[in-house]
Amino acid sequence: MHKYILRRLLMLIPVMLGVSFIVFTMMYITPGDPARIMLGESAPTEEVEKFREELGLNDPFFFQYGRFVKNLVIHQDIGRSYTSKRPVTIEILSRFPNTLKLATLGIVVAVVLGIPTGIISATKQYSIFDNAAMVAALLGVSMPNFWQGLMLILLFSVHLGWLPSSGFSSYKEMILPALTLGTSSAAIITRMTRSSMLEVIRQDYIRTARAKGQTESVVINRHALKNALIPIVTVIGLQFGYLLGGAVLTESIFGISGVGRLMVESINARNFPVVQGGVLFIALTFSIVNLMVDILYSFLDPRIKSQYK
Amino acid sequence: MLKKKSFIILTSFLMIFTLMVTGCGGESQDAATESQPLIVAQRSDAVVLDPHANNDQASSRVMRQIYSNLINQNESMELEPGLAESWEAIDELTFEFNLRQGVKFHNGEELTANDVAFTLNRALGSSHVSHIVGAINPDGIVVVDPYTIRIATHEPFAPLLAHLAHTATGILNEKAVTEAGEDYSQSPVGTGPYKLSNWLVGETVELVIFEDYYDEANKAKIEKVVFKAIAEDGNRAIELETGGIDIAYDIIGTDVDRVANHSDLAMVRDMNLSTTYVGFNAEKEPFNDVRVRQAINYAVDMDLIVDVVYLGTGEPSRGPLGGNVWASNQNLKPYGYDVEKAKELMKEAGLENGFKTKIWTNQNQQRIDIAEILQNQLKDINIEAEVSIMDWGAYLDATAAGEHDMFILGWVTVTGDPDYGLYPLFHSKTHGDGGNRTFYTNERVNELLDLARVNVDPAIREAAYIEVQEIVRDEAPWIFTWTGEELTGIRDNVKGFKNHPAGHHKLWSVYFE
């Protein structure tokens, strides 16, 4: 197991290098001069030129990339933001708590809504509840979340005045963003729970358990759910990883200062060091969450564990 | 026996609970706060709090409260003494400034002429604001005694005093800057009425009153000011209505009436120094023909466009400079909406069958709307225009390179001096990247702009600028579009707030009632 984890971690190194190279190349070929954008349309040309020189943007491509890798490997330094001059790590880490909070709340919403609905749907297959839940779930994945966010603001902030439309410090401010972000994951988890439960329910040992005269709730909760949990956990993990990196639109609608919005702003401003650092950070988080899901997996299913040895 | 299920649900609730507790931890209110903080919302968080490290509006709005200048420019754009009690011109190139004595920085240091010299030299070396002080000759910055400093320019430079009132020339403390090194922006030290107390990057900047502020009579009235970044435009109005904030900058057109008519809110509206224009590439066919540019000016109903797009905020521009800028010519005759005349001019230019062209803009909803309406209206004179929305960086690159036909852009004459609002935009020296993205060239305009830059006689300068604006109006490298407005929403109990045309409003005069 340890060996397996170690190998997976080592594999991350080439992947991260690849990510950084792709991001670096993309940023390099994208038109738009960071110095000009930073200084604005009214700055004179000489000033822009001076700033380009300061940022090292006049150096050849491979020289710039080499310098980046060198600083990263030797000094563990991703550089400083072109605009704020703060270290990139600080730029990202100061926004990460919001992103983490948002993703966690989103996944909590998804789990709380998704798993019970999925279980009930599966036990009462083709009932009205099941059908309604499945339509709702499908609508949930079909809804563009930026639109959903706007509609929630329209209803709860503007018309009813119950909840604030922006900010992210009190729990009241977190409700709408969490709902917006969590909806599609809730839908996915519902569907997964249902189909996974259905699969398990038809297995022999469930029939055996029923035949032994155990009550339905015991059968469902003790036997079925436990075994159905593996794919559900995987989906939850994947969704969590996805929410950590994919909350750009939710963050911008609710004005949450998170990593996603920082990234979009930095791409627009050609703030290369922040883009570079941010993408690496998100990619790393995503990969680590995936790894953790795989490890969790092996605890839930001993058969899988043996494969890792 | 619902063990497993309840376990999951229980954990979920536990998670929520922990999050709420941790999430709200920082928010718990101090019961013993002496006074209510003033919460001000703007579109984005300050980028830096070092005046030489960036030149953006969000940062300037905060830095205005932290730093003071040698000279202040009041809400009517008149110059007033600041850290300098008085000044006089010694010769054509040199001003001598007498500093106030006993002025304290936030770190307890006392202001001396050395700090001023240090600040100006540092600004000159900055790649962000050196153009603001670019006229100054570094060898001409002479400390006469601790409270007297002379500042000389390379050539006579009439707008110097206005430039010294720019937020980029706020006076820094030499010791504080040197000690903080690369991280100075995180711990700014000025002589202003407020000092930085806490900065949550991307969210809020908290300032507290500076007790030793030099201007006893104008000490801040509110203990604590919080700048909050609310990016989604409509949300600033919503937050203002629900009482989450006290002042909201940059209320959008759709919300202005709502705020103004709200029983607990008020709008503070004043014209500002910004202008939006539609530019032609005057070096490129067919826009190198003045008749074509004029024809398009006649063919578009700019009053209607401005009304539709800006919903009654600001006003249609009369010329390249807004009314707040000194020597702006507000007597220029508007082209007016006259399609027949436009067709005539197109015919004269041999283009009665029109042509194909492109209108470029960046991702700004108002500008996109303008482009779409222009596209429609130009069909009347057989011009088939394609609208192209570009990413800001690519847009600046391409318009600097002269690849464009028509484009929509803005300018802020932040110093309130016409030199800033005309020279970069219409002098042929500044073609492309330097600001003149229409590549407009007119010898007489060049001559007048050069003259007015170095002449210190206001009457001569004024006459020159008036003439420049007339020529520009007639030769039409632009379609004059819109002059902006400062649209600030405040709660009713907020008193003493005034808009500054440059956008960085002072908050130390504000109090609650």
Added chain:
Amino acid sequence: MADVKIVKKKRSQWMEVWRRLKQNKAAMIGLFIIGVLVFTAIFADFIAPEGYDDQDLYRRFIPPGSKHILGTDHLGRDILSRIIYGSRISLQVGFIAVGIAAVIGGTLGAVAGYYGKRLDNMIMRLMDILLAIPSILLAISIVAALGANLVNVMIAVGIASIPSYARIVRASVLTIKDQEFIEAARAIGADDFRIIIKHIIPNAMAPIIVQATLGVASAILSAAGLSFIGLGIQPPNPEWGAMLSAGRYYIRDHWHIATFPGLAIMITIFGLNLFGDGLRDALDPRLKN
């Protein structure tokens, strides 16, 4: 002989899929929605009451009513007409982006799975790299690099979803490649290219089709998201996401401008998802509950 037999078997297999699909009510509803959408897109010129760019600045913000069923927008254009024309753009983006992703991803996956070893390793690591970059950020940077227009949005959305196709095709190639009929083809001297095109791809088709149907839905969503943050297609083309984005400024006074384009997106995605689900069940009866 062998070839003919396989083709015949194929055909009856697809007939069987269709038979199963027809029994699935939800899938049929989905198919109906898609059908209506395709019809609208093709015949937009006849269906739409007005053109998509018929501005009239004197009839702005008309609420939904008899004259304009869904009202007019901030430039006085009929929203219904714009939504109808918008279906063209959304479908184009959806199908072409998926086409790009499926062709490139499918080829990469097939090559990786078929040749295995180092080539496989290289391709799949490249896919890991692409997968590690959040797709919306990848798409944003691609559009920023290439410029914002319809074609580039398709490319951006397409590239961002290449890895999932590569993985799916690779997986099915791995299960197929050692089967007897491939060995047989190889024995009669078919070259690798022919084997991949003629035998491997058709047999890996089922999962690709399912992924593609669902992929069209997510491609439309991504494109709308890009438009929403201002990196979409060029105006006055009526892209639903861009319409929504322009309408949000007026949402408090004129809710209809942003609401209907959002509904249009939702219904479209809903239809595609219903159909995609049904298709999956029909193609793989074991999964059907």
